[in-house]
Amino acid sequence: MPLDPHKYSIALLDCLTNIKEYTIKSVCKASLYSEEDVLNLWGAAERFVQNFPVLVSQQKEYINVLGDTCRNLWPSEVRRLPWGTILVCIPANAIIPLAIILPLALAASGNRIVFAFSQKIREIGIQVLNKIETCLGDSLFVWEGTVRDVVDGLIEPEPHIDLLYYMGGSSQYPAIAEKCARNGVDLHYEGEGRTIALLDHEMSTPKLYASAQNILLSKVFCNGMMCSSPNAILVHRESFSEFTKAYESLCEGPYKLSFLDSSLADLRNKYGTEKPKLQTDKSPCFWEVDLPTALNAEELFCPGILVAAYDDIDECINIIAKTRHKLQISLFAEEKSLLERMISRTGFARYCLNMNPALQDPCLPWGNYGSSGFSDVSNFYEKGLRKVIIEGTGQ
Missing domain, CATH: 3.40.309.10 (Aldehyde Dehydrogenase; Chain A, domain 2)
Incomplete structure (x- = not known):
């Protein structure tokens, strides 16, 4: 079941505070980004975690409005439920810490998360996750092989995941979408923009x-x-x-x-x-x-x-x-x-x-227009939930 958003926010913020110095130094060393740039990224990730309860509240309000509309016809209910097991594939050009911290909201939605890192960022990605997993318990896992291996191994010949959250070039989208459709695995695909x-x-x-x-x-x-x-x-x-x-x-x-x-x-x-x-x-x-x-x-x-x-x-x-x-x-x-x-x-x-900010507010919708990203949901809490409708009185 989804975690309490306020408890999740407090626990993850506390965890981020404890690993901040270590992670920033590690990211700077691995990526050659300046410390100032990584601090800006870290601040964006913290703002997302701080605002997470608000995002959840807004989503629940939307669902309630949708449910009220349905109830005008006959007794009905709209729920958002966890997918189950989500595979998150992170490419070599992903920006850490955002690429790790934002998908953690998928775990807060009540899912088991399997992370697969490209070789270039694998070491730092695993190090950060190892320090974060204490606040999310047994809901985080890391795939030991390559991103390509994990897509093949967890989807075909038998699916072991319920949703694939894939970040990568748009040229790969047709093959991955076909593989997911063939095996009954849902897909959120974040392609190029x-x-x-x-x-x-x-x-x-x-x-x-x-x-x-x-x-x-x-x-x-x-x-x-x-x-x-x-x-x-x-x-x-x-x-x-x-x-x-x-x-x-x-x-x-x-x-x-x-x-x-x-x-x-x-x-x-x-x-x-x-x-x-x-x-x-x-x-x-x-x-x-x-x-x-x-x-x-x-x-x-x-x-x-x-x-x-x-x-x-x-x-x-x-x-x-x-x-x-x-x-x-x-x-x-x-x-x-x-x-x-x-x-x-x-x-x-x-x-x-008259501006070109390189940093995007992670609490705002991003992509999914004009084939930029393909995902039709705006934030990571939404990505972790599927919508179901229950109708009738049961009598």
Whole structure:
């Protein structure tokens, strides 16, 4: 049965306090993120746990309203019940501690959770879980093999789980969805999301520079590994040169970042030599590409961006509206009217005006629009419960 949300929140917050120093040091060492960035992530995770009782209350209120609607027809009841056993697959580019702490709400919903980590983050993931499991008892387990092994081993030839919560690239979705459907396993799939920054065609030089600075700060946060960190930057052709010069000057700052060697090699093969030319892998950079390339590129998950020029703002909006996996768009404009035009003509999960925050509030809905993520529920408590309807008096 679901845990008491207030007791769960207090117990987990106490546990997080005890492991905070150890976890932050371990994450910084394993990921090469700055301590300041990891502290920000930790703060977001703590806010989620603190607000967990409110999320539960809001969900119960929604269910009560739904039940009242049904009762107008005949006696009925709507309940949210645990799935049972949930397999949580966490990819190599997942942001710890958020990637572990947020799914713990699935356990608070009354489920048994099996974590499967990609090899890169496996050691730190297990270490953190070992220190957290004391407050959640015997509801947490770790799969010893790879993510691919666990998907095969726990779903086929005989299902051992009730729900698969999978984070990974959207290219893998069809095969995983088919496997789950074939074996009667439900699926919450969090795939990729396209994150775009669009600069209006009428921007002053100070605004243009401020936009470049805002985008850069988002790209250097956690080495650009956040889903909300923009990949495609669209700039009007008349301002293109001015923007790229401003961005290049900002890239020369004293940043301590890290590209994966293989990722950087792949990007160079696709887009050529980056600007500014990296002498080491410790600097943000960008590639100048055409509009279709920028909008169709996969998530970069590094401190690099793709910058493309457009000629007409309305035509650009029409092209953006046709892209897949529309997760977030950041609009930099002198007037708010552009935001309203974007909302009415495109479908993104998140709109930002004159800002590009790399950190997403974990208590807010995220994704599941325009094929960005595929999951149709907004927070981790909801993900851990299935809805059942009971009708009739039983007499």
